[in-house]
Amino acid sequence: MSDANARQQPSVSLLxxxxxxxxxxxxxxxxxxxxxxxEAVVNASTNMRARGIPTDFxxxxxxxxxxxxxxxxxxxxxxxxxxxxxxxxxxxxxxxxVGVVLATFLGFFxxxxxxxxxxxxxxxxxxxxxxxxxxxxxxxxxFIYNAVLTPxxxxxxxxxxxxxxxxxxxxxxxxxxxFAPGAIWVLVAAIAGLLLAVAFRxxxxxxxxKTGRSxxxxxxxxxxxxxxxxxxxxxxxxxxxxxxxxxxxxNFQGGVRVLPEFVALVLGLVLYTAAFIAEIxxxxxxxxxxxxxxxxxxxxxxxxxTLKLVVTxxxxxVIIPPLTNQYLALTKNSSLAVFIxxxxxxxxxxxxxxxxxxxxxxxxxxxxxVYLVISLVTAAIMNSYNRRKALVER
Amino acid sequence: xxxxxxxxxxxxxxxFLRRESAPSLPxxxxxxxxxxWLRTNLFSGWVSGPLALLFIALLAWTLPGLIxxxxxxxxxxxxxxxxxxxxxxxxxxxxxxxKLDFFRYGSYPEFEHWRVDLTLIIGAVLAARLLWPQGKxxxxxxxxxxxxxxxxxxxxxxxxxxxxxxxxxxxxxxxAGVGLALALEYSRLRTAWVAALFFVVYPVAAxxxxxxxxxxxxxxxxxxLWGGLFLSLLVATVGIVFSLPAGVMLxxxxxxxxxAVRFASxxxxxxxxxxxxITVLFMANTMLxxxxxxxxxxxxxxxxxxxxxxxxAAYMAEEIRxxxxxxxxxxTEGAQALGLSYWQMMRxxxxxxxxxxxxxxxxxxxxxxxxxxxxxxxxxxxxxLRTIDAARIDPVWSGPTISATVYTFAAxxxxxxxxxxxxxxxxxxxxLSAGRRH
Numbered sequence: 001m002s003d004a005n006a007r008q009q010p011s012v013s014l015l016x017x018x019x020x021x022x023x024x025x026x027x028x029x030x031x032x033x034x035x036x037x038x039e040a041v042v043n044a045s046t047n048m049r050a051r052g053i054p055t056d057f058x059x060x061x062x063x064x065x066x067x068x069x070x071x072x073x074x075x076x077x078x079x080x081x082x083x084x085x086x087x088x089x090x091x092x093x094x095x096x097x098v099g100v101v102l103a104t105f106l107g108f109f110x111x112x113x114x115x116x117x118x119x120x121x122x123x124x125x126x127x128x129x130x131x132x133x134x135x136x137x138x139x140x141x142x143f144i145y146n147a148v149l150t151p152x153x154x155x156x157x158x159x160x161x162x163x164x165x166x167x168x169x170x171x172x173x174x175x176x177x178x179f180a181p182g183a184i185w186v187l188v189a190a191i192a193g194l195l196l197a198v199a200f201r202x203x204x205x206x207x208x209x210k211t212g213r214s215x216x217x218x219x220x221x222x223x224x225x226x227x228x229x230x231x232x233x234x235x236x237x238x239x240x241x242x243x244x245x246x247x248x249x250x251n252f253q254g255g256v257r258v259l260p261e262f263v264a265l266v267l268g269l270v271l272y273t274a275a276f277i278a279e280i281x282x283x284x285x286x287x288x289x290x291x292x293x294x295x296x297x298x299x300x301x302x303x304x305x306t307l308k309l310v311v312t313x314x315x316x317x318v319i320i321p322p323l324t325n326q327y328l329a330l331t332k333n334s335s336l337a338v339f340i341x342x343x344x345x346x347x348x349x350x351x352x353x354x355x356x357x358x359x360x361x362x363x364x365x366x367x368x369x370v371y372l373v374i375s376l377v378t379a380a381i382m383n384s385y386n387r388r389k390a391l392v393e394r
Numbered sequence: 395x396x397x398x399x400x401x402x403x404x405x406x407x408x409x410f411l412r413r414e415s416a417p418s419l420p421x422x423x424x425x426x427x428x429x430x431w432l433r434t435n436l437f438s439g440w441v442s443g444p445l446a447l448l449f450i451a452l453l454a455w456t457l458p459g460l461i462x463x464x465x466x467x468x469x470x471x472x473x474x475x476x477x478x479x480x481x482x483x484x485x486x487x488x489x490x491x492x493k494l495d496f497f498r499y500g501s502y503p504e505f506e507h508w509r510v511d512l513t514l515i516i517g518a519v520l521a522a523r524l525l526w527p528q529g530k531x532x533x534x535x536x537x538x539x540x541x542x543x544x545x546x547x548x549x550x551x552x553x554x555x556x557x558x559x560x561x562x563x564x565x566x567x568x569x570a571g572v573g574l575a576l577a578l579e580y581s582r583l584r585t586a587w588v589a590a591l592f593f594v595v596y597p598v599a600a601x602x603x604x605x606x607x608x609x610x611x612x613x614x615x616x617x618x619l620w621g622g623l624f625l626s627l628l629v630a631t632v633g634i635v636f637s638l639p640a641g642v643m644l645x646x647x648x649x650x651x652x653x654a655v656r657f658a659s660x661x662x663x664x665x666x667x668x669x670x671x672i673t674v675l676f677m678a679n680t681m682l683x684x685x686x687x688x689x690x691x692x693x694x695x696x697x698x699x700x701x702x703x704x705x706x707a708a709y710m711a712e713e714i715r716x717x718x719x720x721x722x723x724x725x726t727e728g729a730q731a732l733g734l735s736y737w738q739m740m741r742x743x744x745x746x747x748x749x750x751x752x753x754x755x756x757x758x759x760x761x762x763x764x765x766x767x768x769x770x771x772x773x774x775x776x777x778x779l780r781t782i783d784a785a786r787i788d789p790v791w792s793g794p795t796i797s798a799t800v801y802t803f804a805a806x807x808x809x810x811x812x813x814x815x816x817x818x819x820x821x822x823x824x825x826l827s828a829g830r831r832h
Contacts, residue, residue, distance in 0.1 A: 151794060
């Protein structure tokens, strides 16, 4: 019974060597996946040839010959399928952008309301969140579209929402902005105000780190972003005016018409996503332990300062990652547009274009890659943000 | 000075001596009673008070209208839409009642409904047994399990009227459910065996039962006829039955040391999670038939179900990975020190702990998956919501209130189902964290 004997590597068969085994497993996996992929490609090409389905991307430049009822870029039935793709993509991005902004506001409001000490406010927020989270988004969309917007009166009996905004069963009618020659300067002023506000925030932060003095960054920022364009606007003699829509005959003349499908989709996405954002915000705020607030108070910070300097930065660290996931979910959910006929990427491209060209593989692959790219880019940005904001631990 | 007795210290000029009592403070604000409650909970500040008033006004403005629409002015029984079309009437519940069987079974032949009922009640009892917290049940728990679960599903699916219409067919279904529950309870079958029943035996039996098999004397029912609530439950169940094992494998693969396995898992998970479910459905519907040999073309219902299962697996994998990450490294090291192989370690040590930990998360995923089953309508499957949406445009009943009525009905159903599941998940979370609370 010598120690040397026990310590000696027992000789095992090659099959039980973990490295060899690992290599074997992987080889088997690669072989299976490779075989399935090969079979799929072979089958697909035979089947597609047999059914006369195009196997290349030549359809991209052919004339689409169908109309789209909301186009952000120039498009007509004489445009190409490629053009239709971009129209759909832009419509998707428009819905996503509007939805993300509105859902964030509503979500933060409801999330804070759920933490309110006010009984009525808190209970109503809770009911809202529970109802929205526990019913399918598709049902909410159909409800808004078929049970709320469709029964609205026709254009002649439109409901006025004030300030030249009308709503009827053909959508929302907004005043049309008219740009006089000086209008560009208002935009320039707005951008300058934004840049100045950002610069001021940097300066204020730096100065506070150095001297401890704090500035009313938010108010000065709002003043710069809103005040500067307003001043330019007044100085140039109101170069932007709004032409109110006028009811003439059976429909409105002038004004910007927003599709009811767009209204329904944005409304549905915002109401649904806001409920999830509210829960994230609530969890984020509650994750900051009460000791932090008490310590800040003990240091003599005011309630506002405590919120701004202690609670919010720590809460945001918890809130931001799941919030981004909700933004992505909203973008992906905007594909439900296909159910109510809003011309988004899926409806235009994976719907109409696919049906007309029959190029299923190519069209689906392009559509999926668009969403994948959006997801991956967002994930990359998020990861870098997380690295920057993560707690520095030993 | 400091040590001098109080009385002998000379009165310093700077010293202050209070000669009269301080004014008394106002009495504390009432914190008890109705007024106190109102003050602390409704009108505690300049923002809170008006906000509360605003919301109360909003409620007072909308609530009576809603009650009138859904209860007082509603039409509760009618033979066609005439009564519902009268201006000023509210919700048309008579329509829902008339179409209830369509909402439940789609176009599944009426005389075969019992097959659906039996299949689902067995699945419900098995699933309830798996989800029920472990340990010996109290008399009340046993009663709820053996009677409550079958009864609940019986009322949801065939409905009490069906039992009255065809008691000889429908009541045995209920008894089968109760009997199975009692048998599971008294045989003390181990959870692993129940899981095997649910994940392996049940799916095969369910397909035979629903599709029909001449060998056991059941007529064939084409999947084109399947629809309604039962189809929604079925798609969701298939999703969960497939996605749990697949999710476990993918989660293990993502944490594997082997680069090819890890890469393949990550690729699949991130791809599926990065695209909308609708595009996965489109892919399953249009591309799947192209990828297989011509004579294999999958069934019209099978295609979206495959898409749904893959979609579910990717989300399940991420949830299970979270559970795996929460298990301390000491458990792995301990298992390895005992000489367990990788699969032994996973099966006996890691997965039981990790899966118990993520039960609430799995239930939450199930809720969102169940909501997502509504999307299969895009490829022409008549799920619950699709049957409701299709019935809505029935010309015999069409009226101004039909849409609002049926959608509210659907919303109520989904809400009860999902809210119940979410309460269950919260209960489990509370229970599981009992050991870690202090």
